[in-house]
Amino acid sequence: MRPLREMTEEQLRQRTSLKWTEYPPDVLPMWVAEMDVEPPEPVRRALTGLLERGDVGYPQSGHYLAAFADFASARWGWTPSAAAGLEVADVMTGVRIAIELCTSPGGPVVISPPVYPPFFGVVAWSGRRLETAPLGNDGRLDLDRLDTVLGRVGPGAAYVLCSPHNPTGTVHTRAELEAVARIAAERGARVVVDEIHAPLVRTGFVPFLSVAGSERAYVATSASKGFNLAGLKAGLVFAGPEAADELGALPPLAGHGASQFGLAAHVAAVSEGREWLDALVGDLEENRAVLGELLSTHLPDVRWMRGSGGYLAWLEFPAALGDDPAARILDRARVALNSGLPFGEGGRRHARLNYATTPELLEAGIARIAAAMR
Numbered sequence: 001m002r003p004l005r006e007m008t009e010e011q012l013r014q015r016t017s018l019k020w021t022e023y024p025p026d027v028l029p030m031w032v033a034e035m036d037v038e039p040p041e042p043v044r045r046a047l048t049g050l051l052e053r054g055d056v057g058y059p060q061s062g063h064y065l066a067a068f069a070d071f072a073s074a075r076w077g078w079t080p081s082a083a084a085g086l087e088v089a090d091v092m093t094g095v096r097i098a099i100e101l102c103t104s105p106g107g108p109v110v111i112s113p114p115v116y117p118p119f120f121g122v123v124a125w126s127g128r129r130l131e132t133a134p135l136g137n138d139g140r141l142d143l144d145r146l147d148t149v150l151g152r153v154g155p156g157a158a159y160v161l162c163s164p165h166n167p168t169g170t171v172h173t174r175a176e177l178e179a180v181a182r183i184a185a186e187r188g189a190r191v192v193v194d195e196i197h198a199p200l201v202r203t204g205f206v207p208f209l210s211v212a213g214s215e216r217a218y219v220a221t222s223a224s225k226g227f228n229l230a231g232l233k234a235g236l237v238f239a240g241p242e243a244a245d246e247l248g249a250l251p252p253l254a255g256h257g258a259s260q261f262g263l264a265a266h267v268a269a270v271s272e273g274r275e276w277l278d279a280l281v282g283d284l285e286e287n288r289a290v291l292g293e294l295l296s297t298h299l300p301d302v303r304w305m306r307g308s309g310g311y312l313a314w315l316e317f318p319a320a321l322g323d324d325p326a327a328r329i330l331d332r333a334r335v336a337l338n339s340g341l342p343f344g345e346g347g348r349r350h351a352r353l354n355y356a357t358t359p360e361l362l363e364a365g366i367a368r369i370a371a372a373m374r
Helices: 042-054 061-074 091-102 118-125 143-153 175-188 244-248 258-270 274-298 325-333 359-373
Strands: 085-087 106-112 129-132 160-161 192-194 218-221 234-239 312-316 350-354
Touching: 042 258, 042 274, 061 234, 061 274, 085 091, 091 118, 091 160, 091 218, 091 234, 106 118, 106 143, 118 129, 118 160, 129 143, 143 175, 160 175, 175 192, 175 258, 218 359, 234 244, 258 274, 274 359, 325 350, 325 359
Parallel strands: 106 129, 106 160, 160 192, 192 218
Antiparallel strands: 085 234, 218 234, 312 350
16 A cells, blocks of 8 residues: 555546646646545445435534544554544634634734634734744744743633644644643633644654643644645644633534535545555655655755655755745746745745655656746
8 A cells, every 4th residue: 555656647636636637738747735645435435325325414513523532542652532522624714713812813823834824814814913922933932022922912812732733744743732832821812723733743743732831722634735635625623621611602603614525535534545545654754755856866955854744845945036936836847836925924935835745756846846947
């Protein structure tokens, strides 16, 4: 079982998803967080079974919560309470719900850029005020700066954390997460964590709700990234024990949005797709090593911190490519990367590369970029 070794470029170009249709056919897409894999067999069976039975009505809630709790227990030794959870349309919907439970309209929400661009949008969408506590130069959380910012904005704020971090791939340590919980408690802030990339970490991932001081926190998560199910929307929100009543008081409508197909796919993935996931993580580890060698050989002036929390490489390019190297690379090399600028402070001269593809396409993409930079 080699999920990232099974598809050809010809097969991939038959896809109608965003990754493979946003740009002209001469562009090699290495941008949006979508993997070049086929769905795990249990997911295929679950979806075809629904169609064969004509089982396309309203979904029954609760199954995904229970299945993910079992998955988390097996993978991380942490069992979230399904009774303190909510099934939602997707992770960003869950983040918005948590922000609105934690803060008042117009109140401050702190994020740590460079970070997943929709974080900026969800704060505005929630009618809250954006504040930033940027990462340190090492790509890790700057805890002193976070403390300073939360102290300045005062009690009643929320801190929205990406764990593992997107775009750097940083896997936060237990000590870092405990420090976040402590700082938030001391400053009268609440913590909301996006853990969507967690299933892709082989070892070292620490669920935020497992650390001391997380009792009033929220976590939004999903099988979406780990099993490549972005088109089959479903997500989860879990509350710490002291926030469970807040989540439980929401009207039933808050849990609507995930479809019968999305929930069935996600349940099958976390229940029966674990062997596939382990194989995928092995392929990603190999690709990470391949990418490191390719960069060292062909693009030695490009800096990469080599985060292991997923399949996204945060690359810093030489100043000669300008503030937005992704634009220059698209024009010159016909390779699509994510521009670093929408990720906020720290995004200048950076681009995000998706290496969840075949080694052949990864090599082709780096070769194109290297040739265009000569």
